[in-house]
Amino acid sequence: xxxxxxxxxxxxxxxxxxxxxLRLVPGSFHFLTGPSGAGKTSFLKMCYAEMLPTAxxxxxxxxxxxxxxxxxxxxxxxRIGVVHQDCQFLDHLSVAENVALPLTVSGRSVxxxxxxxxxxxxxxxxxxxxxxxxxxGGERQRAALARAVMMSPDILLADEPTGNLDWxxxLRLxxxxxxxxxxxxxxxxxxxxxxxxxxxxAQVSARxxxxxxxxxxxxxxxx
Amino acid sequence: xxxxxxARVVPPTGFTARLTLVTAAAMAFLAVFALALSLATDxxxxxxxDALARSATVRITAPAExxxxxxxxxxxxxxxxxGIRTFRALDDSEMDxxxxxxxxxxxxxxxxxxxxxxxxxxxxxxxxAKGLQLRxxxxxxxxxxxxxxxxxxxxxxxxxxxxxxxxxxxxxIGGAMAGMITxxxxxxxxxxxxxxxxxxxxxxxxxxxxxxxxxxxxxxxLAGAAAGTALGMxxxxxxPAANDAGGFLTGLGFSGxxxxxxxxxPVLAGIVAYGATxxxxxRMLKGIR
Numbered sequence: 001x002x003x004x005x006x007x008x009x010x011x012x013x014x015x016x017x018x019x020x021x022l023r024l025v026p027g028s029f030h031f032l033t034g035p036s037g038a039g040k041t042s043f044l045k046m047c048y049a050e051m052l053p054t055a056x057x058x059x060x061x062x063x064x065x066x067x068x069x070x071x072x073x074x075x076x077x078x079r080i081g082v083v084h085q086d087c088q089f090l091d092h093l094s095v096a097e098n099v100a101l102p103l104t105v106s107g108r109s110v111x112x113x114x115x116x117x118x119x120x121x122x123x124x125x126x127x128x129x130x131x132x133x134x135x136x137g138g139e140r141q142r143a144a145l146a147r148a149v150m151m152s153p154d155i156l157l158a159d160e161p162t163g164n165l166d167w168x169x170x171l172r173l174x175x176x177x178x179x180x181x182x183x184x185x186x187x188x189x190x191x192x193x194x195x196x197x198x199x200x201x202a203q204v205s206a207r208x209x210x211x212x213x214x215x216x217x218x219x220x221x222x223x
Numbered sequence: 224x225x226x227x228x229x230a231r232v233v234p235p236t237g238f239t240a241r242l243t244l245v246t247a248a249a250m251a252f253l254a255v256f257a258l259a260l261s262l263a264t265d266x267x268x269x270x271x272x273d274a275l276a277r278s279a280t281v282r283i284t285a286p287a288e289x290x291x292x293x294x295x296x297x298x299x300x301x302x303x304x305x306g307i308r309t310f311r312a313l314d315d316s317e318m319d320x321x322x323x324x325x326x327x328x329x330x331x332x333x334x335x336x337x338x339x340x341x342x343x344x345x346x347x348x349x350x351x352a353k354g355l356q357l358r359x360x361x362x363x364x365x366x367x368x369x370x371x372x373x374x375x376x377x378x379x380x381x382x383x384x385x386x387x388x389x390x391x392x393x394x395x396i397g398g399a400m401a402g403m404i405t406x407x408x409x410x411x412x413x414x415x416x417x418x419x420x421x422x423x424x425x426x427x428x429x430x431x432x433x434x435x436x437x438x439x440x441x442x443x444x445l446a447g448a449a450a451g452t453a454l455g456m457x458x459x460x461x462x463p464a465a466n467d468a469g470g471f472l473t474g475l476g477f478s479g480x481x482x483x484x485x486x487x488x489p490v491l492a493g494i495v496a497y498g499a500t501x502x503x504x505x506r507m508l509k510g511i512r
Contacts, residue, residue, distance in 0.1 A: 048424070049512065050424070050512050051512075070428070070429055070508075071428050071429065073512070074423070074426050074427060074428040074429075075426065075428075076426075077423075077424065077425065077426035078425075078426035080426075082424060082425075084424070088417070088420070088421040088424065089421070090232060090234070090418055090421060091234075092234040092235065093231065093232070097231070101232070101422075101425055102425045102426055104229075104231075104232070105232075105422055105425060105426060105427035105428075105431050106426055106427075107431070147425065151426070
Protein backbone atom coordinates (compact mmCIF):
# COMPACT_ATOMS: atom_id res chain seq x y z
CA UNK A 1 0.00 0.00 0.00
CA UNK A 2 2.61 2.51 1.09
CA UNK A 3 6.31 1.94 0.51
CA UNK A 4 9.07 4.23 1.73
CA UNK A 5 12.74 4.02 0.85
CA UNK A 6 15.12 6.46 2.52
CA UNK A 7 12.35 9.02 2.51
CA UNK A 8 12.70 12.41 4.17
CA UNK A 9 9.97 14.97 4.80
CA UNK A 10 10.24 18.48 6.08
CA UNK A 11 9.36 22.12 5.56
CA UNK A 12 11.37 24.72 3.69
CA UNK A 13 14.64 22.85 3.43
CA UNK A 14 14.58 21.61 7.01
CA UNK A 15 14.10 17.86 7.39
CA UNK A 16 11.57 16.83 10.04
CA UNK A 17 12.07 13.08 9.62
CA UNK A 18 14.67 11.48 7.37
CA UNK A 19 15.89 8.07 6.27
CA UNK A 20 12.49 6.45 6.60
CA UNK A 21 12.21 2.99 5.09
CA LEU A 22 8.95 1.19 5.64
CA ARG A 23 6.31 -0.97 4.00
CA LEU A 24 2.71 -0.73 5.13
CA VAL A 25 1.10 -3.97 3.93
CA PRO A 26 -2.63 -4.63 3.62
CA GLY A 27 -4.27 -5.59 6.88
CA SER A 28 -1.50 -4.26 9.11
CA PHE A 29 -2.15 -2.20 12.24
CA HIS A 30 0.37 0.46 13.22
CA PHE A 31 0.58 2.98 15.97
CA LEU A 32 2.69 6.06 15.45
CA THR A 33 4.10 7.67 18.57
CA GLY A 34 6.57 10.34 19.45
CA PRO A 35 6.77 13.65 21.27
CA SER A 36 4.62 16.57 20.15
CA GLY A 37 6.09 18.29 17.14
CA ALA A 38 8.15 15.23 16.19
CA GLY A 39 6.28 14.95 12.90
CA LYS A 40 3.41 12.50 13.49
CA THR A 41 0.91 14.65 11.66
CA SER A 42 3.44 15.33 8.87
CA PHE A 43 3.97 11.59 8.50
CA LEU A 44 0.24 11.06 8.07
CA LYS A 45 0.04 13.98 5.63
CA MET A 46 2.73 12.26 3.61
CA CYS A 47 0.65 9.07 3.64
CA TYR A 48 -2.24 10.83 1.88
CA ALA A 49 0.07 12.89 -0.33
CA GLU A 50 -0.67 16.28 1.15
CA MET A 51 3.07 16.52 1.85
CA LEU A 52 5.50 15.08 -0.64
CA PRO A 53 8.84 13.55 0.34
CA THR A 54 11.81 15.87 -0.02
CA ALA A 55 14.15 12.92 -0.57
CA UNK A 56 13.99 9.19 -1.24
CA UNK A 57 11.40 7.05 -3.02
CA UNK A 58 7.79 6.79 -1.97
CA UNK A 59 5.15 4.65 -3.63
CA UNK A 60 1.44 4.92 -2.90
CA UNK A 61 -0.66 2.02 -4.22
CA UNK A 62 2.34 1.13 -6.38
CA UNK A 63 2.70 4.60 -7.91
CA UNK A 64 5.58 7.02 -7.39
CA UNK A 65 3.96 9.89 -5.48
CA UNK A 66 5.87 12.50 -7.47
CA UNK A 67 4.34 11.24 -10.71
CA UNK A 68 0.67 11.40 -9.75
CA UNK A 69 -1.39 14.37 -10.94
CA UNK A 70 -4.07 16.22 -8.98
CA UNK A 71 -6.98 14.11 -10.18
CA UNK A 72 -5.11 10.87 -9.53
CA UNK A 73 -4.28 12.12 -6.06
CA UNK A 74 -7.98 12.78 -5.48
CA UNK A 75 -8.81 9.25 -6.67
CA UNK A 76 -6.21 7.79 -4.30
CA UNK A 77 -7.63 9.77 -1.40
CA UNK A 78 -10.94 8.08 -2.04
CA ARG A 79 -9.11 4.87 -1.06
CA ILE A 80 -7.57 6.45 2.05
CA GLY A 81 -9.82 7.36 4.97
CA VAL A 82 -8.45 10.03 7.26
CA VAL A 83 -9.67 10.95 10.74
CA HIS A 84 -8.16 14.36 11.35
CA GLN A 85 -7.27 15.74 14.71
CA ASP A 86 -9.74 18.57 14.25
CA CYS A 87 -12.20 16.50 12.17
CA GLN A 88 -12.74 19.19 9.50
CA PHE A 89 -16.43 19.07 8.75
CA LEU A 90 -18.48 21.34 6.56
CA ASP A 91 -20.38 23.06 9.33
CA HIS A 92 -23.38 24.04 7.21
CA LEU A 93 -24.16 20.43 6.32
CA SER A 94 -25.78 17.91 8.64
CA VAL A 95 -23.81 15.06 10.21
CA ALA A 96 -25.35 12.60 7.76
CA GLU A 97 -24.44 14.80 4.78
CA ASN A 98 -20.90 15.21 6.11
CA VAL A 99 -20.50 11.47 6.57
CA ALA A 100 -21.79 10.90 3.03
CA LEU A 101 -19.61 13.67 1.57
CA PRO A 102 -16.89 11.34 0.19
CA LEU A 103 -19.58 9.64 -1.87
CA THR A 104 -21.00 12.98 -2.96
CA VAL A 105 -17.67 14.38 -4.15
CA SER A 106 -16.83 11.21 -6.06
CA GLY A 107 -20.18 11.40 -7.83
CA ARG A 108 -21.64 8.27 -6.29
CA SER A 109 -25.17 8.06 -5.02
CA VAL A 110 -25.80 7.80 -1.30
CA UNK A 111 -27.79 4.80 -0.10
CA UNK A 112 -29.89 5.82 2.86
CA UNK A 113 -29.83 2.37 4.40
CA UNK A 114 -26.02 2.07 4.30
CA UNK A 115 -25.64 5.56 5.71
CA UNK A 116 -28.01 4.77 8.58
CA UNK A 117 -26.15 1.53 9.34
CA UNK A 118 -22.84 3.35 9.38
CA UNK A 119 -24.21 6.04 11.69
CA UNK A 120 -25.62 3.32 13.96
CA UNK A 121 -22.22 1.60 13.99
CA UNK A 122 -20.59 4.77 15.36
CA UNK A 123 -23.60 5.44 17.60
CA UNK A 124 -24.75 8.65 15.90
CA UNK A 125 -28.05 7.48 14.45
CA UNK A 126 -30.05 9.99 16.45
CA UNK A 127 -27.68 12.88 15.62
CA UNK A 128 -27.89 12.36 11.85
CA UNK A 129 -29.65 15.67 11.25
CA UNK A 130 -27.59 17.70 13.72
CA UNK A 131 -24.97 20.17 12.52
CA UNK A 132 -21.33 19.34 13.39
CA UNK A 133 -20.88 22.28 15.80
CA UNK A 134 -23.71 20.83 17.90
CA UNK A 135 -21.79 17.58 18.54
CA UNK A 136 -19.57 16.77 21.51
CA GLY A 137 -15.87 16.02 21.02
CA GLY A 138 -16.44 12.26 21.08
CA GLU A 139 -19.35 12.48 18.68
CA ARG A 140 -17.26 14.55 16.29
CA GLN A 141 -14.45 11.99 16.35
CA ARG A 142 -16.90 9.17 15.69
CA ALA A 143 -18.56 11.15 12.89
CA ALA A 144 -15.11 11.73 11.40
CA LEU A 145 -14.44 7.99 11.60
CA ALA A 146 -17.74 7.25 9.89
CA ARG A 147 -16.83 9.70 7.10
CA ALA A 148 -13.37 8.15 6.80
CA VAL A 149 -14.76 4.65 6.24
CA MET A 150 -17.71 5.72 4.06
CA MET A 151 -15.87 4.83 0.87
CA SER A 152 -14.68 1.52 2.34
CA PRO A 153 -11.06 2.62 1.99
CA ASP A 154 -8.01 0.36 1.88
CA ILE A 155 -6.09 2.48 4.34
CA LEU A 156 -7.37 4.28 7.44
CA LEU A 157 -5.25 7.04 8.97
CA ALA A 158 -6.20 8.58 12.31
CA ASP A 159 -4.44 11.55 13.90
CA GLU A 160 -4.86 11.56 17.69
CA PRO A 161 -8.40 10.23 17.35
CA THR A 162 -8.83 9.96 21.11
CA GLY A 163 -7.16 13.28 21.90
CA ASN A 164 -10.31 14.93 23.23
CA LEU A 165 -12.08 11.84 24.52
CA ASP A 166 -12.48 10.26 27.91
CA TRP A 167 -11.22 6.75 28.43
CA UNK A 168 -14.52 5.02 27.89
CA UNK A 169 -15.09 6.85 24.62
CA UNK A 170 -11.47 6.20 23.58
CA LEU A 171 -12.00 2.49 24.05
CA ARG A 172 -15.16 2.61 22.02
CA LEU A 173 -13.36 4.33 19.15
CA UNK A 174 -10.47 1.88 19.39
CA UNK A 175 -12.91 -1.01 19.15
CA UNK A 176 -14.29 0.47 15.95
CA UNK A 177 -10.77 0.81 14.51
CA UNK A 178 -9.89 -2.77 15.47
CA UNK A 179 -13.10 -3.98 13.82
CA UNK A 180 -12.10 -2.21 10.64
CA UNK A 181 -8.65 -3.79 10.77
CA UNK A 182 -10.23 -7.22 11.11
CA UNK A 183 -12.14 -6.43 7.92
CA UNK A 184 -8.77 -6.15 6.20
CA UNK A 185 -8.10 -2.41 6.31
CA UNK A 186 -4.61 -1.08 6.90
CA UNK A 187 -4.78 1.14 9.97
CA UNK A 188 -2.30 3.77 11.14
CA UNK A 189 -3.07 5.67 14.35
CA UNK A 190 -0.94 8.55 15.54
CA UNK A 191 -1.23 8.86 19.32
CA UNK A 192 0.83 9.46 22.41
CA UNK A 193 -1.68 7.60 24.58
CA UNK A 194 0.33 4.56 25.78
CA UNK A 195 -2.68 3.08 27.52
CA UNK A 196 -4.54 3.05 24.25
CA UNK A 197 -1.65 1.22 22.56
CA UNK A 198 -1.51 -1.39 25.36
CA UNK A 199 -5.25 -1.85 25.15
CA UNK A 200 -5.07 -2.32 21.37
CA UNK A 201 -2.24 -4.85 21.61
CA ALA A 202 -4.52 -7.03 23.67
CA GLN A 203 -7.00 -7.13 20.80
CA VAL A 204 -4.90 -7.03 17.65
CA SER A 205 -1.32 -7.59 16.53
CA ALA A 206 -0.31 -3.95 16.38
CA ARG A 207 3.15 -2.65 15.64
CA UNK A 208 4.45 0.61 17.02
CA UNK A 209 6.38 3.15 15.00
CA UNK A 210 8.20 5.77 17.04
CA UNK A 211 9.54 9.07 15.76
CA UNK A 212 12.49 10.33 17.73
CA UNK A 213 15.60 12.25 16.79
CA UNK A 214 14.30 12.86 13.28
CA UNK A 215 14.15 9.11 12.65
CA UNK A 216 11.32 6.63 12.35
CA UNK A 217 11.94 3.46 14.34
CA UNK A 218 10.02 0.27 14.83
CA UNK A 219 9.61 0.06 18.58
CA UNK A 220 10.18 -3.22 20.42
CA UNK A 221 7.46 -5.38 21.86
CA UNK A 222 8.13 -4.04 25.33
CA UNK A 223 5.35 -1.43 25.31
CA UNK B 224 -21.87 14.36 -11.50
CA UNK B 225 -24.54 15.24 -8.99
CA UNK B 226 -24.97 18.96 -9.65
CA UNK B 227 -27.31 19.68 -6.77
CA UNK B 228 -24.90 18.00 -4.36
CA UNK B 229 -21.96 20.00 -5.65
CA ALA B 230 -23.94 23.18 -5.13
CA ARG B 231 -24.65 22.24 -1.51
CA VAL B 232 -21.00 22.01 -0.46
CA VAL B 233 -20.46 25.77 -0.73
CA PRO B 234 -21.85 27.43 2.39
CA PRO B 235 -24.63 29.92 1.74
CA THR B 236 -23.35 33.50 1.79
CA GLY B 237 -25.99 36.17 2.18
CA PHE B 238 -24.27 39.49 1.63
CA THR B 239 -21.83 38.78 -1.22
CA ALA B 240 -24.54 36.81 -2.97
CA ARG B 241 -26.88 39.80 -2.98
CA LEU B 242 -24.01 42.12 -3.93
CA THR B 243 -23.09 40.01 -6.95
CA LEU B 244 -26.72 39.84 -7.96
CA VAL B 245 -27.29 43.59 -7.64
CA THR B 246 -24.05 44.53 -9.41
CA ALA B 247 -24.77 42.15 -12.28
CA ALA B 248 -28.24 43.70 -12.54
CA ALA B 249 -26.83 47.24 -12.56
CA MET B 250 -24.25 46.35 -15.20
CA ALA B 251 -26.89 44.72 -17.39
CA PHE B 252 -29.13 47.77 -17.00
CA LEU B 253 -26.29 50.00 -18.22
CA ALA B 254 -25.51 47.55 -20.99
CA VAL B 255 -29.07 47.83 -22.30
CA PHE B 256 -28.66 51.60 -22.66
CA ALA B 257 -25.22 51.30 -24.24
CA LEU B 258 -26.74 48.83 -26.68
CA ALA B 259 -29.70 51.10 -27.37
CA LEU B 260 -27.31 53.98 -27.99
CA SER B 261 -25.18 51.91 -30.36
CA LEU B 262 -28.17 50.69 -32.34
CA ALA B 263 -29.83 54.12 -32.48
CA THR B 264 -26.68 55.87 -33.67
CA ASP B 265 -26.13 53.06 -36.13
CA UNK B 266 -29.58 53.65 -37.61
CA UNK B 267 -28.99 57.39 -37.62
CA UNK B 268 -25.61 57.16 -39.33
CA UNK B 269 -27.00 54.83 -41.96
CA UNK B 270 -30.03 57.02 -42.59
CA UNK B 271 -28.05 60.20 -42.86
CA UNK B 272 -25.33 58.86 -45.03
CA ASP B 273 -27.59 56.89 -47.37
CA ALA B 274 -30.68 58.97 -47.85
CA LEU B 275 -29.37 62.37 -48.85
CA ALA B 276 -25.63 62.35 -48.82
CA ARG B 277 -25.22 61.65 -52.51
CA SER B 278 -27.60 64.32 -53.76
CA ALA B 279 -27.00 68.01 -54.35
CA THR B 280 -28.85 70.95 -55.87
CA VAL B 281 -27.81 73.74 -58.20
CA ARG B 282 -29.78 76.93 -57.63
CA ILE B 283 -29.90 79.40 -60.52
CA THR B 284 -30.82 83.00 -59.87
CA ALA B 285 -31.08 85.19 -62.92
CA PRO B 286 -33.32 87.81 -64.55
CA ALA B 287 -36.35 86.12 -66.13
CA GLU B 288 -35.24 86.76 -69.72
CA UNK B 289 -31.83 85.17 -69.14
CA UNK B 290 -33.06 82.24 -67.13
CA UNK B 291 -33.29 79.74 -69.97
CA UNK B 292 -29.80 80.47 -71.30
CA UNK B 293 -28.38 80.15 -67.79
CA UNK B 294 -30.20 76.90 -67.31
CA UNK B 295 -28.79 75.58 -70.58
CA UNK B 296 -25.27 76.59 -69.52
CA UNK B 297 -25.69 74.87 -66.17
CA UNK B 298 -27.02 71.72 -67.81
CA UNK B 299 -24.06 71.78 -70.19
CA UNK B 300 -21.57 72.16 -67.33
CA UNK B 301 -23.20 69.39 -65.34
CA UNK B 302 -23.17 67.13 -68.39
CA UNK B 303 -19.41 67.58 -68.67
CA UNK B 304 -18.65 67.17 -64.96
CA UNK B 305 -17.33 63.78 -63.92
CA GLY B 306 -18.91 62.10 -60.89
CA ILE B 307 -22.53 63.00 -61.64
CA ARG B 308 -24.84 60.11 -62.30
CA THR B 309 -28.09 61.93 -63.13
CA PHE B 310 -29.28 65.50 -63.16
CA ARG B 311 -32.49 67.21 -64.13
CA ALA B 312 -34.18 70.54 -63.76
CA LEU B 313 -37.22 70.61 -61.48
CA ASP B 314 -40.33 71.62 -63.37
CA ASP B 315 -42.98 74.08 -62.19
CA SER B 316 -45.23 71.51 -60.53
CA GLU B 317 -42.31 70.18 -58.49
CA MET B 318 -41.38 73.71 -57.47
CA ASP B 319 -44.97 74.24 -56.48
CA UNK B 320 -44.89 71.12 -54.32
CA UNK B 321 -41.69 72.29 -52.66
CA UNK B 322 -42.99 75.73 -51.89
CA UNK B 323 -46.55 74.87 -50.98
CA UNK B 324 -45.80 74.06 -47.32
CA UNK B 325 -44.30 77.54 -46.93
CA UNK B 326 -46.49 79.80 -49.02
CA UNK B 327 -49.81 77.96 -49.37
CA UNK B 328 -51.58 76.29 -52.27
CA UNK B 329 -52.66 79.29 -54.36
CA UNK B 330 -49.19 80.57 -55.09
CA UNK B 331 -48.93 82.52 -58.39
CA UNK B 332 -45.73 80.80 -59.38
CA UNK B 333 -45.41 82.63 -62.69
CA UNK B 334 -45.49 86.05 -61.07
CA UNK B 335 -42.59 85.41 -58.74
CA UNK B 336 -38.92 85.69 -59.65
CA UNK B 337 -38.15 82.20 -58.42
CA UNK B 338 -34.79 80.58 -58.86
CA UNK B 339 -34.65 77.42 -60.96
CA UNK B 340 -33.43 74.26 -59.25
CA UNK B 341 -31.42 71.43 -60.81
CA UNK B 342 -31.23 68.27 -58.78
CA UNK B 343 -28.22 66.05 -59.28
CA UNK B 344 -27.20 62.65 -57.97
CA UNK B 345 -23.58 61.82 -57.53
CA UNK B 346 -22.09 58.57 -58.65
CA UNK B 347 -20.04 56.48 -56.21
CA UNK B 348 -16.96 58.41 -57.35
CA UNK B 349 -18.42 61.72 -56.06
CA UNK B 350 -17.98 65.26 -57.43
CA UNK B 351 -15.32 67.87 -56.88
CA ALA B 352 -17.67 70.45 -55.35
CA LYS B 353 -15.15 73.30 -55.43
CA GLY B 354 -14.21 72.70 -59.06
CA LEU B 355 -17.83 72.53 -60.11
CA GLN B 356 -18.66 75.79 -58.35
CA LEU B 357 -15.75 77.53 -60.10
CA ARG B 358 -16.97 76.32 -63.50
CA UNK B 359 -20.55 77.39 -62.68
CA UNK B 360 -19.29 80.86 -61.69
CA UNK B 361 -17.47 81.15 -65.01
CA UNK B 362 -20.14 79.77 -67.35
CA UNK B 363 -23.39 80.57 -65.56
CA UNK B 364 -23.05 83.44 -63.09
CA UNK B 365 -25.67 83.26 -60.35
CA UNK B 366 -25.70 79.45 -60.25
CA UNK B 367 -24.91 78.10 -56.76
CA UNK B 368 -24.15 74.53 -55.84
CA UNK B 369 -25.78 73.38 -52.59
CA UNK B 370 -23.78 70.39 -51.54
CA UNK B 371 -25.79 68.52 -48.87
CA UNK B 372 -22.88 66.33 -47.89
CA UNK B 373 -21.03 69.41 -46.72
CA UNK B 374 -23.13 69.75 -43.60
CA UNK B 375 -24.18 66.13 -43.32
CA UNK B 376 -20.71 64.69 -43.32
CA UNK B 377 -19.76 65.93 -39.79
CA UNK B 378 -23.10 64.65 -38.48
CA UNK B 379 -22.50 61.23 -39.97
CA UNK B 380 -19.01 61.27 -38.47
CA UNK B 381 -20.50 62.22 -35.10
CA UNK B 382 -23.06 59.44 -35.32
CA UNK B 383 -20.38 56.93 -36.23
CA UNK B 384 -18.28 58.11 -33.29
CA UNK B 385 -21.29 57.69 -30.99
CA UNK B 386 -21.78 54.17 -32.29
CA UNK B 387 -18.12 53.42 -31.57
CA UNK B 388 -18.46 54.85 -28.05
CA UNK B 389 -21.56 52.75 -27.48
CA UNK B 390 -19.74 49.58 -28.46
CA UNK B 391 -16.75 50.60 -26.36
CA UNK B 392 -19.12 51.13 -23.39
CA UNK B 393 -20.51 47.64 -23.90
CA UNK B 394 -17.01 46.18 -23.84
CA UNK B 395 -16.10 48.18 -20.73
CA ILE B 396 -19.29 47.09 -18.96
CA GLY B 397 -18.52 43.47 -19.84
CA GLY B 398 -14.97 43.85 -18.57
CA ALA B 399 -16.09 45.53 -15.36
CA MET B 400 -18.62 42.75 -14.76
CA ALA B 401 -15.94 40.10 -15.32
CA GLY B 402 -13.70 41.91 -12.84
CA MET B 403 -16.48 42.29 -10.30
CA ILE B 404 -17.48 38.64 -10.48
CA THR B 405 -13.84 37.55 -10.27
CA UNK B 406 -13.44 39.62 -7.09
CA UNK B 407 -16.64 38.24 -5.58
CA UNK B 408 -15.68 34.68 -6.50
CA UNK B 409 -12.18 35.16 -5.12
CA UNK B 410 -13.60 36.52 -1.86
CA UNK B 411 -15.95 33.54 -1.63
CA UNK B 412 -13.13 31.11 -2.42
CA UNK B 413 -10.86 32.71 0.16
CA UNK B 414 -13.60 32.63 2.78
CA UNK B 415 -14.15 28.95 2.07
CA UNK B 416 -10.54 27.82 1.86
CA UNK B 417 -11.13 25.40 4.76
CA UNK B 418 -14.11 23.88 2.96
CA UNK B 419 -11.98 23.46 -0.16
CA UNK B 420 -9.17 21.83 1.84
CA UNK B 421 -11.60 19.43 3.44
CA UNK B 422 -13.10 18.53 0.07
CA UNK B 423 -9.64 17.86 -1.36
CA UNK B 424 -8.75 15.70 1.66
CA UNK B 425 -11.75 13.45 1.22
CA UNK B 426 -10.95 12.93 -2.44
CA UNK B 427 -12.79 15.63 -4.36
CA UNK B 428 -11.36 16.36 -7.79
CA UNK B 429 -10.70 19.96 -8.81
CA UNK B 430 -13.56 20.06 -11.27
CA UNK B 431 -16.08 19.07 -8.60
CA UNK B 432 -14.91 21.90 -6.32
CA UNK B 433 -14.66 24.44 -9.14
CA UNK B 434 -18.10 23.46 -10.40
CA UNK B 435 -19.63 24.14 -7.00
CA UNK B 436 -18.40 27.74 -7.06
CA UNK B 437 -18.82 28.25 -10.81
CA UNK B 438 -22.45 27.15 -10.63
CA UNK B 439 -23.21 29.56 -7.87
CA UNK B 440 -21.58 32.60 -9.48
CA UNK B 441 -22.79 31.82 -12.99
CA UNK B 442 -26.28 31.53 -11.57
CA UNK B 443 -25.99 34.85 -9.78
CA UNK B 444 -24.48 36.60 -12.80
CA LEU B 445 -27.20 35.22 -15.04
CA ALA B 446 -30.08 36.00 -12.69
CA GLY B 447 -28.82 39.49 -11.87
CA ALA B 448 -28.19 40.33 -15.51
CA ALA B 449 -31.60 38.99 -16.51
CA ALA B 450 -33.31 41.23 -13.97
CA GLY B 451 -31.18 44.25 -14.98
CA THR B 452 -31.84 43.62 -18.67
CA ALA B 453 -35.58 43.33 -18.10
CA LEU B 454 -35.63 46.63 -16.19
CA GLY B 455 -33.44 48.28 -18.82
CA MET B 456 -35.70 47.11 -21.65
CA UNK B 457 -38.79 48.35 -19.83
CA UNK B 458 -37.09 51.72 -19.30
CA UNK B 459 -36.16 51.92 -23.00
CA UNK B 460 -39.67 50.88 -24.03
CA UNK B 461 -41.13 53.78 -22.09
CA UNK B 462 -38.86 56.38 -23.67
CA PRO B 463 -40.88 58.81 -25.82
CA ALA B 464 -41.25 57.43 -29.33
CA ALA B 465 -39.11 58.73 -32.16
CA ASN B 466 -40.82 61.03 -34.66
CA ASP B 467 -39.84 63.13 -37.64
CA ALA B 468 -39.24 66.26 -35.64
CA GLY B 469 -37.51 64.45 -32.81
CA GLY B 470 -34.13 63.92 -34.38
CA PHE B 471 -31.50 62.22 -32.36
CA LEU B 472 -32.42 62.00 -28.68
CA THR B 473 -35.90 60.61 -29.02
CA GLY B 474 -34.62 58.03 -31.50
CA LEU B 475 -32.84 56.21 -28.66
CA GLY B 476 -34.32 52.74 -28.40
CA PHE B 477 -34.79 49.47 -30.18
CA SER B 478 -36.86 48.82 -33.24
CA GLY B 479 -38.26 45.58 -34.58
CA UNK B 480 -35.77 42.74 -34.36
CA UNK B 481 -33.46 45.11 -32.47
CA UNK B 482 -35.44 44.13 -29.36
CA UNK B 483 -33.78 40.72 -29.55
CA UNK B 484 -30.27 42.14 -29.04
CA UNK B 485 -30.57 42.95 -25.30
CA UNK B 486 -31.64 39.34 -24.70
CA UNK B 487 -28.03 38.36 -25.35
CA UNK B 488 -26.86 40.42 -22.36
CA PRO B 489 -27.78 37.87 -19.64
CA VAL B 490 -26.34 35.06 -21.74
CA LEU B 491 -23.07 36.94 -22.16
CA ALA B 492 -23.09 37.83 -18.45
CA GLY B 493 -23.47 34.14 -17.63
CA ILE B 494 -20.58 33.23 -19.92
CA VAL B 495 -18.43 35.99 -18.43
CA ALA B 496 -19.30 34.85 -14.88
CA TYR B 497 -18.54 31.24 -15.78
CA GLY B 498 -15.13 32.08 -17.23
CA ALA B 499 -14.18 34.45 -14.42
CA THR B 500 -15.14 32.03 -11.64
CA UNK B 501 -13.54 29.05 -13.36
CA UNK B 502 -10.26 30.92 -13.64
CA UNK B 503 -10.40 32.17 -10.05
CA UNK B 504 -11.22 28.70 -8.73
CA UNK B 505 -8.48 26.96 -10.68
CA ARG B 506 -5.93 29.54 -9.57
CA MET B 507 -7.02 29.04 -5.95
CA LEU B 508 -6.93 25.24 -6.17
CA LYS B 509 -3.36 25.29 -7.45
CA GLY B 510 -2.25 26.33 -3.98
CA ILE B 511 -4.02 23.41 -2.25
CA ARG B 512 -2.77 19.87 -2.56
